[in-house]
Amino acid sequence: MARGRAGVGFRHVLAAAMTGAQSPRASASVGSGIQTAALHVPLQMPAQMAHPRWVEKPDSVLPAQSDAALSQAMSAEGVPQSWQSGLRFIMAQESGGQVNAKNPVHSARGLFQLTAANYHLNPNGAGSFGNAVEEAQGGIRYIQQRYGSADNAVAFWRQHHWY
8 A cells, every 4th residue: 555645644643743742734634533533632641540550469368278289289290499489479479379260351270370272281181170289280380381490480470460
């Protein structure tokens, strides 16, 4: 599609809107309706509409049963004890330690919220959901495969609020 006069006009309107000015070219190229309304849209989001700061859940939210299951899974998977705090952090953020936690929007399930594409990482695939040790094993395997260590997974989670 060739760039015509409308494309040039739009660039001028956009540039003028971004600088807070209205150039003669911008006003000449703007008609009514949506184009005019676009000039009045604020470029910065009001503070009350900004995404609230994410609050990390403390690992104290984890039920004792889930914490015990994590310890068993760590032994079964042969990961070092140095991973425990990172794994507890991820589990607290992702499920709060609720066995077979289900995301209402997509396929994420379990203590570590594995998506359907990663259910195979559980010892018994989707059949592992409801078994806290096996859900934790799946989470550990996912973290090993994707991040190499629990600390790397935590660092990624803190930057993106997902992992």
